[in-house]
Amino acid sequence: MPAVTASLVLIIFAAGTIAGSLGALLGLGGGVFLVPFLNLVLGFPFSAAAAISLTTVIATSSTVSAGRAGKQLINMKLGMLLEVATAAGSFLGGVTAQFVSQSLLQRLFGFVAVIVAVIMLSRLRHRNVILDPAADPGVLGGRYHEAESGCTVSYRVKRLPLAIVASFVAGNVSSLLGIGGGIIKVPVLNAWCGVPLRAAAATSAFMIGVTATAGATIYYGHGQLQPALAAAACLGVQLGSWGGMKFGAAASSKWLKILMAAVLVIVSAMMFLRGGR
Amino acid sequence: MKLERLIGIVLRGGVMVSSACLAAGLLLSLVTGDGGVAGFLLNAGIIVLLATPLARVVVSTVQYVGERDWAFATLTFVVLLELIASAVAALVFNRKI
Numbered sequence: 001m002p003a004v005t006a007s008l009v010l011i012i013f014a015a016g017t018i019a020g021s022l023g024a025l026l027g028l029g030g031g032v033f034l035v036p037f038l039n040l041v042l043g044f045p046f047s048a049a050a051a052i053s054l055t056t057v058i059a060t061s062s063t064v065s066a067g068r069a070g071k072q073l074i075n076m077k078l079g080m081l082l083e084v085a086t087a088a089g090s091f092l093g094g095v096t097a098q099f100v101s102q103s104l105l106q107r108l109f110g111f112v113a114v115i116v117a118v119i120m121l122s123r124l125r126h127r128n129v130i131l132d133p134a135a136d137p138g139v140l141g142g143r144y145h146e147a148e149s150g151c152t153v154s155y156r157v158k159r160l161p162l163a164i165v166a167s168f169v170a171g172n173v174s175s176l177l178g179i180g181g182g183i184i185k186v187p188v189l190n191a192w193c194g195v196p197l198r199a200a201a202a203t204s205a206f207m208i209g210v211t212a213t214a215g216a217t218i219y220y221g222h223g224q225l226q227p228a229l230a231a232a233a234c235l236g237v238q239l240g241s242w243g244g245m246k247f248g249a250a251a252s253s254k255w256l257k258i259l260m261a262a263v264l265v266i267v268s269a270m271m272f273l274r275g276g277r
Numbered sequence: 278m279k280l281e282r283l284i285g286i287v288l289r290g291g292v293m294v295s296s297a298c299l300a301a302g303l304l305l306s307l308v309t310g311d312g313g314v315a316g317f318l319l320n321a322g323i324i325v326l327l328a329t330p331l332a333r334v335v336v337s338t339v340q341y342v343g344e345r346d347w348a349f350a351t352l353t354f355v356v357l358l359e360l361i362a363s364a365v366a367a368l369v370f371n372r373k374i
Contacts, residue, residue, distance in 0.1 A: 004306065006307050009303065009307065055323065055326060055327075058326055058327065058329070058330060059292065059295070059296070059326060061330070062288045062289075062291055062292045062326075062329050062330065063288075063292050065284075065285075065288050066285050066288035066289035066292060067285075068285075069281045069282065069284050069285030069288065070279070070281045070282050070285055072281075074281070076280065076281060076284070076337075077349065080337060080349060080352055080353050080356065081349075081352055083334075083352075083353075083356045084352055084355050084356055084359070087356050087359035087360060087363075088359055090363070091359055091362055091363045091366070094363060094366065095366055098370060209288075209329070209330035209333070210330045210333075210334065210356060210360065212330075213327050213330045213331060213360060213363075214359060214360055214363040215363070216327060217327055217360070217363045217364050217366075217367050218363050218366050218367045218370065219367075220323060220327065220367060221364070221366070221367020221368055221370055221371045222367060222370040222371060223371065225323065227302070227316070227319035227320055227322070227323050228302070228303055228306050228315075228319055230299075230323060231299035231300070231302060231303040231319055231322060231323075232303060234295075234296070234299055234326070235296065235299060235300055235303070238296065
């Protein structure tokens with residue numbers, strides 16, 4: 001367990017701010033940047049890094065979803081159904097993480113970081129599903145008002161079993177590695193299950209709070225979460241994602257995505273090098 | 278009250294209380310060290326943070342039961358059980374059980 005000093009608190013606060021603003025600009029949680037920083041740069045044990053990162057994931061999920069609740073963008077019914085799978089995956093991941101070696105987790109993180117980079121690059125131009133505004137959304141579908149186009153969008157959920165499997169995997173990876181898992185769920189919901197991108201992102205962000213809670217509770221109970229450092233990271237990430245959303249909306253994120261994909265490839269290589277020892 | 282608004286209030290309240298506890302605890306811990314009141318505030322902040330999504334699931338379950346929507350009452354109740362299971366696992370790892 002890393003010892004708490006004023007300078008360490010400041011470093012983690014700053015790292016959280018950067019990870020949070022990058023996350024908001026890229027539309028993913030900051031965990032995929034925060035975990036390697038804590039583990040590789042500051043030398044924290046992987047479990048301590050994952051535990052701190054998971055608390056920032058919860059804080060981001062609650063903040064973002066509180067702001068969006070009541071605007072119909074979050075598909076609560078779909079979210080609550082998929083939470084059954086994602087929380088089960090997260091619970092199993094949190095328990096498994098207590099028994100597997102740090103080097104295995106590092107290699108797994110390296111593997112996931114490359115996948116995240118590839119998904120990010122493949123989605124440089126957002127795809128959206130073709131929508132029929134008159135369609136009946138059914139029990140699980142949704143309907144929301146889109147500010148940009150000024151019209152009401154409605155959609156049906158397709159291939160529900162696929163969404164359930166993706167949610168389970170995302171939950172599992174989330175608590176093993178300390179990331180939110182939205183990067184797995186959002187593309188699946190959007191590309192294959194008929195959920196428009198904005199609704200998929202909002203629903204995923206909503207679910208992630210429950211996912212991360214199942215994992216973080218296990219780390220906290222096992223004494224792997226240093227509260228003061230988690231506090232610094234949470235406050236930093238909240239500041240960063242607030243700033244990222246407020247000032248970053250207009251910025252073109254294409255080059256940022258390419259740059260961050262490159263960073264993730266480097267992170268992945270470093271994780272494999274460490275994990276291979 | 279509509280469930281979405283209720284959930285919004287629960288999440289916002291949880292974030293505000295936990296952030297306040299974490300910020301106060303963090304500042305205090307830099308002045309006085311990690312123990313005592315600072316440690317209490319930091320741990321309280323973490324527990325409120327972890328309890329916020331749990332509270333949101335409880336509120337949803339109660340609301341769906343009130344609406345007699347048994348399918349979603351069951352689903353949210355299962356999520357609640359999964360969160361309780363992770364708390365139990367945490368206590369097992371901590372050798373409290």
